[in-house]
Amino acid sequence: MDMKRYIGKRMFWAIISLFGLSIFIFYFGRIIPGDPIRMMVDPRTPESVVEELRRSLALDRPLYTQYFIWLSNVFRGELGFSIHSRRSLTLDVREYLPRSLELIFYAGSVQIVGSFLLGVAAGSNINKWQDHVTRIFSYIGVSIPAFVFAIIFQLVFAYQLGVFPTGGALSEGFSAPGGPTGFIALDSIIHGRFGTLLNFIQHATLPAIALAIPGMAQVTRMIRSGMITINQKEYIAMSRGFGLPEKDVRFKYLLRPSIIPAVTVLGMQIAMMLGNAFLVEIVFRWPGFSRFAVNAMLRSDLNTIVATVLIIGLMFAVINIVIDVLVAYIDPRIRFSRR
């Protein structure tokens, strides 16, 4: 019951934050240099046409009026007109967001599994080869941005070895199953098109790993440090002293408290991927939302800027709530402190 109230409270504040974010980004989005209409049309377009377009898109109204028009449209499920794609932004979001979410799901899974395996391996074998290898991996992973990994992977696995596809979400000859969810992987399973599913996974592997590595490197270090710190606690020595099996000590008493800060950071890393995936999506021609959003921003596409920031904000809010629940589940002290 307490947990439900807690989640309700977090959701309420998340909605308030998103509302505040929408006002903030709506205002600041409109002071970015670059007249969106001038960037949309040919430079030889007469001023009268430019003004008419400005009127059609309500860009000639005061800022607060524009905001209320936009907000009332959002409540009707309409995110506005995208100057970049020249159509309803709702259509764009429906088309590109699932691709990015699929990639993030894949990358997030790689990140979670990878960082836990490496973190535990390093934390359980301090100053042994496992620790040294993990340390090197972490330094490389933290210091190199995801898009560089993307280019390296493409050159090695697609260009030189030719074992992975160059880019896109599906190979020539395959087509997206077309609903009902909009997610290729899920729809492929629903339609029983497992060849399409495998092909999709093959395409998503390199971008997902490239996207996962920087966060994975950071979280690996956190788990390792957490395990070293907790390992020095008296109750761990006592557990070992009582002769509890090492497996229980390691996974039940040592790992569990060590991963609490890592889980929080991991969640944030995954949420950030939506914004950070831009260059990886460019390199792998991944038809995702990040690529669309950044290109739209470069053309001063105001509605897309607002929608993108809000979607990323929403993702942060949801993941934050999930993490809070997860941390409370892992750490009984947090659970009990809320009672």
Add this chain to the structure above:
Amino acid sequence: MKILSIFLLGLLVMGSMALTGCLDDPEETEDTLLRMGFAWPTEIDPATGTDKSSTTAFTNLYDPLVFPTQEGVKPWIAEDWDISEDGTVYTFNIREDVTFHSGRDLTAEDVYFSMERLVTMGEGFAHLFADYIDLDASQVVDDHTVEFVIHEPRGVFLPSLVRLYIVDKEEILENAVEGGTFEYEPWGNDLGRDYLITNDAGSGPYQAYEVVVEDHVYMRRFDDYWGEMHENAPDEFRMLALGEAATERTMFRRGELEITSEWLPYEQVELIAEQEGGVKGAYPEGGAFFGMMHTRKPPLDCVHVRRALAYAYDYDSQIDDIFPESELMQGIVPVQLGGALDLEMPRMDREAAMAELEQSQYYPEIIDNPDDYEIEASWTGEVAATERAASLLGEAGDALGLNVRIARYAWGSLIDAMYDEDESPHVAMVWVTAHYPEAGSLLEARYHSRNARSWEQNEWLQDDEIDSLIDEALSEPDLETRYQLYADIQEKLFELMPSLFLHTQYSMHVMQPYIEWPHVENPEEEALAGIGFNIDLRRIGVTPPGER
């Protein structure tokens, strides 16, 4: 452990399905493909787009009323025409054998509607017609005759019609949306604006079958096309949103890309050509790269300072080091445009530059106190090559003792600045391309006062004499006289030296050796001056895989 078990079980299930043949296989195709990289956005609505990828799509999805040639225009959808003696009534006879992709016949009604739609929407190439056409007086005479009436004689009306792409009226009105963001009167709908984002309504040699905005446009060859095609014209044309050099190189090597995009750095072009067995080629399209000098901002308001910079600039390094496939300009506009005049253009001569500077009203203060006469040379952050071009201007300034400051602008900021006379930088380095194959197209865009507030001008010349000469030339129906008027304008502009005429732009690509592309193989004879007309799939051949 549980997760690992589920994962392994999943792999086992997938593996068994693969072994037992439960996996769906890709659809095999024997079609020849031409896959080419482009910078997005690609708009396939001929009433909105004007950039390279959009106009390339128009060339292949639609038919224009007349088609450009190196000499002017030739009959296309209009098989012939009459022009009234006063030069205000154009009567076009429309071909009777043209079918739209929808299966309907193309008629004069569609031609009239295409003009009406373009002018009503006002975007794209509408500026070529909107102020001149009298739609009320224009009419459909019969199924295959249309009469366009213009308010006053305009000689360039005919060449401008290369940009009147004919759309299928019925298809558009059937799919027009009412009550959306755009509603045009008297139609009360969006004139198919939304529909044409992902569908075409043309009669061109290719038909769009899959458009994913921001990613690709796939077109299939239209079997009922009326015109001639290359015997090996590809079955499919795929326009892909690309731009990352490593991606293009990998795709090219793996045979997933037939022609690279045109904005790759030259070093990458060379690498792809040398190491991946590609064939490098380039063609001009009637565009040029200008250093636009603000003629109303000191010290560039003095013609001698402008000329000094023009003589101090290192044109050869610009070609050798930055834009190797381009050519130095031979006049005010590219030689490929009808009516272009050959002139003795400035080349680097620092002594001549100094001599010009000494005649300036700002001399010697401009040398003694260069900080008081700072010249801001802008470059566009999104296009790295413009920084190098601007740096050469910085070097030219240094050689003369001037203070030329290189300033980076985001494209959006530069556009904002160039719309305001006070905010415009001293020099803006920008490419501008002709919309129809005559010098008048570029002269009007670049130097007429009505286009002063535009990113195609930074000169703020606003010279009444130049304006009236341009207007006179554009109105002149007789080609020879019109070209003579263009020549007069170019001579006057040469005297005023409002711009640095840096190079004639060449679009550069690397193509697979099994591609035949006459516009690239023999640009002098084949390339057309008009953005988008050179990637014409009617004339490009792709040798079938078995014969390579």
